[in-house]
Structure formats: structure tokens, C-alpha cells
Amino acid sequence: MALLACKVTKGLREAEATVEIKDFHDRNHFLPVDRDFLNVEDGKHYLPVTVMQIDPKSKAALIGLPLEADSGAHRVWVKLAQLTDLTEGPA
DSSP: OOEEEEEEEEEESSEEEEEEOOOOOSSEEEEEEEESSSSTTTTTEEEEEEEEEEETTTEEEEEEEEOOOTOOOOOOEEGGGGOOOOOSSOO
């Protein structure tokens, strides 16, 4: 499990948040999650994700999202710099 930096806005209800993530090509993806699912450190929000693959040449990681994004994506490539807490290697 790793943590992906994200932006958080209001959700449809108080306990829910809309999470905005950027993929490797800086396209935005949005997904609704329970606020309790997010990690907050020093005022920054992080979404727990699964690292599927790492490409050291392009410094990118293929991640599995916990829910389908508005774009229909279940997996997206992100920049490695967006990830923290890479405690486990890719599956």
C-alpha cells in the first residue's frame, strides 16, 4: 500500500469527500471516498492506493485506485514523486 497525494473537496454528504488526483500526463481524475479512508499529514491529503508496477526509466508507477474514477479508470499511471509510504514493492 502506498499513499498518493491528492486534493480534497466536499462530497455529496458530510462523511464523503471528492478526491482529485493527477495522472502521469497531468489529467485530472475524480472519485468519491469516505473521509475516514483518507490520510492527512501536515494538512495534506493522501489516498491509499495499490502499486501495481513501477517504471524506473520514466519514474512512473501504475496504481490501482480503491474505487472507479469518474473517467472510468481503475488503474492510472502517476509520477513516483506523487507517492509516499512505499512500504511494499509492486505486486
